[in-house]
Amino acid sequence: MDNKVLKLATNNNLAPILLKTKMHIPKTRQTVISRPRLMQELDQGFKNKLTVITAPAGYGKSTLAGEWANKGDFPVAWVSLDYGDNDSLRFWNYVIASLEIVKPGISDRVQSTLRLVNQSPEVFITVLVNELCNVSHDFCLILDDYHAVKDDFVHNSLSLLIKYLPSCMHILISTRTKPPIPFSRFLIAGELIELTFRELRFTTYEISNLFKQKDVELNGEEIERLEFSTEGWPAGLQVIAYSLCHNKNKKGYMSILDMNNQHIVSYFAEEAFHMWPESIRGFLLQTSVLEQLTWELCEAVTGRKDGRYILNELVESSAFIIALDSEGNCFRYHHLFREFLYGYLLAEKKYNLLTLHRLAGEWYENNGDIPEAIDHFLKSNDYVKAAKLIQSKWAYLIQCKDMKTMSDMIEALPCAIVEENPELCLLHAWTLALSNSKSFFYSMEQAGKRLDKAEELCRGSNCKLSQEACSRLLGEIAMARAKISSPNIHEMLAHMRVADRHLPEGSSLVRSDVQINLGLPQLLRARYLQRRAGELQQAAACVQEMQKIIDRIGQGSLAGWSLEVNGELAYEFNDLEGANRLLLSSMREAEKTGEVGIVIPGMLNLARTSLARGMMDEAFELPEEAEKKAQEFSVLHWLPVIDSFKVRLALETGDAGYISRWEKENNLVIYDRLSEGIEYQLITLVRVLLFEGKLDRAMLLLSRLLDFAENEERILSTVEILNLQAIAYREQGKAEKAIESLERSLALGEKDGCLRIFIDEGRSMVKLLETLTKRQGEVIQSSEGKVSSSYVSKLLKLTKDFVLSTVSNSGEQDSQRPIKVLTERETEALRLLAEGLNNSEIARKMVVSVNTVKSHTANIYSKLMVKNRAQAIKRGRELGII
Structure with a gap:
């Protein structure tokens, strides 16, 4: 080889x-x-x-x-x-x-x-x-x-x-x-x-030359008829020429030429085949199971010793075999000829198809081509052999074959074989989790089921593994669960403790240079703290213990992960400078270890922090960088989350064109199946529906999301959903219901000291809190518990300050300052800007030059006292111009 x-x-x-x-x-x-x-x-x-x-x-x-x-x-x-x-x-x-x-x-x-x-x-x-x-x-x-x-x-x-x-x-x-x-x-x-x-297609002249080369004499009329019937198709003409050069009966020419194209191909492919001696016909049929031909492989499949001679004879005599190298060692059949041979092999049933594939598999295995060997063993229905190869060569296959193909190989095995073999179940779980497909969460769900089955087999009374092997496998299963299944820090630590007990010498899977992405896109909510945001010290202790276990049984670092979580917490507690510092540190650590699951959420959290600090350029640039990272490292499950984050930025600037395109391209609907993986996108959809004034649809989706978040005890998600529900009720004119939802979210938020989840709602939250503060009493009672007036007052002040800072940063002025009136053409240009069109597209719409559009844009910025397109769109909406 x-x-x-x-x-x-x-x-x-x-x-x-x-x-x-x-x-x-x-x-x-x-x-x-x-x-x-x-x-x-x-x-x-x-x-x-x-x-x-x-x-x-x-x-x-x-x-x-x-x-x-x-x-x-x-x-x-x-x-x-x-x-x-x-x-x-x-x-x-x-x-x-x-x-x-x-x-x-x-x-x-x-x-x-x-x-x-x-x-x-x-x-x-x-x-x-x-x-x-x-x-x-x-x-x-x-x-x-x-x-x-x-x-x-x-x-x-x-x-x-x-x-x-x-x-x-x-x-x-x-x-x-x-x-x-x-x-x-x-x-x-x-x-x-x-x-x-x-x-x-062959010209008349080329057809004539072809048949002269084959010593077949045709007159002008016959050549014209042949050209008409074949439409100059070279392969069909080659078949005819090859057949006619062996047919010395001139009377047979015309009947051959009268057949239509499809019949010509089938008839003469068969005629060319039958002209060979029986021994070579058998060779052709047996080797039709092979995509590429070498004389050694052909001899292994046919059991003959003259493979080199036959291949050379076929090359010299037939138009249907192609040399793949200059040395004449490797060949393939013409695709159509191979299709014919394979069909004939199936129909004749002279040779056992399964045996041919098995022999090919054995040759490939002996020559080190494991993927091809497995493919032929699967085609030979020798599933036991294929399974053994997958088990024994898994490290080689994982590193030399893509995960999707590996997963497909295992799925090609009968369920009975996989589900009776805990090692195959474990390997299938890993290949599913590492496939990085867009169906990430479905793959994770299936991987979890495979791990459940593997553990069930290991713990069952019929387990054929030794006690030592079974214990080790349980450790690998636990490590797999910790790595790919659980987003909760306490559950992850529990799995890693199990792995530590069972793997005294370390995890072979983790040490096989397979990079695992720990992060799951439950973005913008401190992952460990979905149940309570106040468990920071406990979470930090968990991370330290997990790091010690990883040092013993595998490789990698959780330093970046810990910093990223602390950064998310600092943001929620409104420590924006601290959040910025921690998130930058987490990304530096993550880049050292290649943990994309930290880099991407770190970038998005930095973008969110930049937005809160009024640094608009950074807020818009970081999601673009995150998208490049996700594509660069093939972690495609992050892309919908990044898209949703970019839509939230577009909502901040009122970019209706971008928002509309996202809504059409993502095909999200309010009845989508709810899961942790899609929650962020669906909450984004709620925000889009509110922006578009589609309140009934928004309320329906909010109701579904609230049930899901409460059932899963996702506290911060519950708070965000209740806030949006309060905003939606207020838009519908249902003041009492709005306050009821707000009081519930405040009760949950105060328990953990949440701030930014309220502040980020901006003007809408200010109006709701102002309404609430008009009520009497030091304490507000809700179905979720009590809310102190001091907490409400603090939130109101912080939210007002945030709104004022965004007004200042965006170049917005006091409403009493005069705004110059836009001309009709400037108003039209502003509306087209809001639709997301670029300068060239606006020029075509308005039938003016690009320079004229730039002039209109400059006038718009000046009159509205803004600095860029996003600010102009936002200001235009507030003034009712668009």
Whole structure:
């Protein structure tokens, strides 16, 4: 296998294994029909950024690209793609490796940023482009069979590369279907050459040459009929030519040519197959279960000793096998021919399909390709063997295979096998939790169920593990629960204590260089303190004990986590300077250890603190940075939370356009299933509905959220929801109900000294508190308990001060100061600003130049006495202009 694989450096000790043959330019056969007109098109395309060859199967895309690449006097990086490349890391690993021919050493320099390619590939593409800009000569990257790629991450990252393509680089893509890449602007700019089936189909002249090469003499009428019936489809014509060269009966020609395309393919594929001796036909059928062919693998599957000879004979005699390397060691069947062979294998039932897959699996296992071995064992229904491989090679698989694929492998096993094996249940839980999919919370829920099953099996009377192995597994299960299942500090500590008892030598899972994200996006509420915000000292003690346990059984640090929680608490207690200091410290600690679960909430809490301190630029910049981090580290479950946070900022500035787009794109509805993971987004939706005046829908969702928060004892969430309910009741004119909800939230908040959760509601809270203070008495009684008038007075003062500070920071002036009246056109421009349009879009709407729009905007800022767009929109709403 050494001459067929390539290992690239990665962050792990184990490198991804790449097939060298996927990066070899196919050799040009002497029998290939010369197509100078297409060579000229490709030569012309090389002067531009991009060439795209789009045509159905059998139009000679790969053959054409390979011939052109072999004839060129410039370096060519080639990648033959397949359906296994639907993963951005795997795709770009191959591309980087292929580019070694252009720029030796590029793998080492680019590989460290490859993990950044998921979802947001800007950083990785920037590094890659900068490296390629230093190439002193023109070169081409050819991506063959790109239709096999369906992954949006790959499409997006490739689009970025094309957009910023260095002048020395050209890309050629061959594909059956047009990929979702914005080609139109390259076409308009004259930077794209596109070849389709219309250009690739054989001309009359090329058809004539093909049949002459096969020693088949056809007259002009027969060639015309053949061209008409096949529409110049090269693969069909190759089948016909191959069949006719063995048919010496001239009378049979016309009946062959009269068949329609579909029948031509099926008929002549079968005819070409049956012309081989029985021994070779058997070889073809047996090896049709393989995607790639080497003589050693073929001999293992067929039990023959002449695999090299047969492959060479097939290459020399057949149009349906393709060499994948220049040495002639690795091949594949033409896709259509393999489909025919596999269908024939299933129909004939001469060979046992399961046995063929089992033999292939054994060969791959013996040669170290574990993922391929598992795939074939699964196809052979040898689930026991597949399960044993997964169990014994889990560390290798976790580091060399993406988590989604690993999870799929386990899920392909029968439930009975998985649910009877505690180790498989545990591994499945880890792969689910580490998959970083957008269905994060569903995956976590399923992971929890697998852990429950694993523990049940370990503790059951029928457990076949030794007492020592069972104890160790219970420790690993407990550590998994602490790492991926529980957001509550006391529950996490309890699980870690169990793990500490059972794992005296440490956790192999935690020490396998698998990075775990401790943070769950229950954002902007001190995670440990959902039940009571006053347990800071107890929480700090818990964190210290957890750190000691981690030092003994695993790796990592909780210092950043502790600082982040203290920062959240400082914010809630209105110590904004302290919150800022603690949150910055937590992020510095987290960046040392790579804990994204601290960095992202830390950024958002910093943004919230900046907003409270009147630092608007920082408040808006930090969520953008958080989004980049989430995409960079592929923790996609944070993205909806970040989006919701940005919407809350938009609500502060009255950016109706942004708010409307978020509401449409997120597809949240008031009847969504409630969970901790979606609570923050749904509370944000409530705020949007209140902003839009949709009070009935807001009240319905608030009722559902309140029931959920109270049942789950989520105290701070309950306070926020009650505050919003009070605001909504007030908007509906239901003053008594508004005060009732406010009194409940105040009673809960006073018990724990909560401040910011009230202050952040701004003017609406001031009006509610002012109404409440008009009531008599030193103590207010609510269904949640008593509320002191001193607490209410303190909140009222702090909230008023906050409102006044935001007025000052936003450039708003005393209402008695005169505001110059906007002109009709300035008012129109302000309304378009509020819709979220940029200057160019406003110019098109108003049918004026961009400079005129800028002039209108400057006048608006001056007349409204504001400094930026957000302030202008907010001021315009307050004055009733928009």
